[in-house]
Amino acid sequence: MNVLKVENLTKKYRSGNRELTVLDQVNFEVALGATLSIVGPSGSGKTTLLGLCAGLDVATSGSVILDGQALETLTEDQRAGVRNERVGFIFQNFQLLQTLTALENVMVPLELKKRKNAREKAMELLRKVGLEDRVTHYPNQLSGGEQQRVSIARAFANEPKILFADEPTGNLDTETGEMVENLIFKLNEEEGTTLILVTHDLELAARTHQSIHIKGGKLQEAIDG
Ligand code: ADP
Numbered sequence: 001m002n003v004l005k006v007e008n009l010t011k012k013y014r015s016g017n018r019e020l021t022v023l024d025q026v027n028f029e030v031a032l033g034a035t036l037s038i039v040g041p042s043g044s045g046k047t048t049l050l051g052l053c054a055g056l057d058v059a060t061s062g063s064v065i066l067d068g069q070a071l072e073t074l075t076e077d078q079r080a081g082v083r084n085e086r087v088g089f090i091f092q093n094f095q096l097l098q099t100l101t102a103l104e105n106v107m108v109p110l111e112l113k114k115r116k117n118a119r120e121k122a123m124e125l126l127r128k129v130g131l132e133d134r135v136t137h138y139p140n141q142l143s144g145g146e147q148q149r150v151s152i153a154r155a156f157a158n159e160p161k162i163l164f165a166d167e168p169t170g171n172l173d174t175e176t177g178e179m180v181e182n183l184i185f186k187l188n189e190e191e192g193t194t195l196i197l198v199t200h201d202l203e204l205a206a207r208t209h210q211s212i213h214i215k216g217g218k219l220q221e222a223i224d225g
Contacts, residue, residue: 001031002031002065004029004162006029006062007027007063007064008026008061009026009027009052010023010026011049011057011217023059023217025062026062026218032161033188033194035194035197035210036194037204038198038199039200040200044216046198050164058079067082084109088156088158088162088163088164088193089163090148090166094150094151096139100138102146102153103119103122105154106150106154108157109157109158110122122153129150129152129183131153148168148176152187156193162194165184168180168184168197168199169199170200
């Protein structure tokens with residue numbers, strides 16, 4: 001069963017009277033519970049593709065079917081609803097709220113969904129990522145690796161069907177990056193969360209079931225690992 005299907009996806013940006021084709025007729029699909037990496041040189045359209053798959057933006061033409069929903073047929077509010085219900089995000093720069101503690105950051109999605117026992121659930125998630133002794137720390141009191149683990153706990157608070165990760169280890173040293181990678185793959189295995197990740201790290205890409213290579217907006221190859 002596919003959880004994501006991308007069909008003839010094309011994205012063009014207009015600047016002045018010039019048009020830039022960032023993605024050109026891209027096709028691929030991802031099975032439920034699988035891991036996929038998107039690799040390619042800087043500026044090749046990887047982040048744009050991730051944003052389209054996650055419903056953060058809409059394509060110029062083509063289709064993204066996320067968990068059975070054709071995103072291009074939805075309103076912006078409906079797409080936000082799909083994201084809130086089924087999707088988690090991890091970013092290179094963590095994007096934690098600086099005025100909230102680690103625990104409060106993880107509680108945000110739980111409180112938005114009016115979950116009971118948000119505090120206990122957030123504690124449990126922080127325990128899962130090994131940060132039970134950092135819950136009252138603010139982001140600027142945490143190392144990069146710790147901040148990324150908080151952001152992973154926050155993403156999993158959403159109980160996502162799909163986790164989108166944009167260069168999740170890009171700001172981390174090799175050792176910390178590996179620890180964060182291991183955690184993401186462990187959660188994929190334990191929770192069955194589909195993982196779609198953008199990276200320029202080919203070793204990381206080799207750990208995913210499937211890897212797609214984007215160059216000049218076109219899909220170069222699809223390698224099944
Ligand atoms: P990558 O993630 O592979 O580095 P991006 O998807 O960020 O690539 O960007 C692909 C191309 O699209 C780049 O040339 C970038 O400048 C351009 N681009 C990205 N977002 C916009 C935008 N909102 N408006 C115009 N051009 C954009």
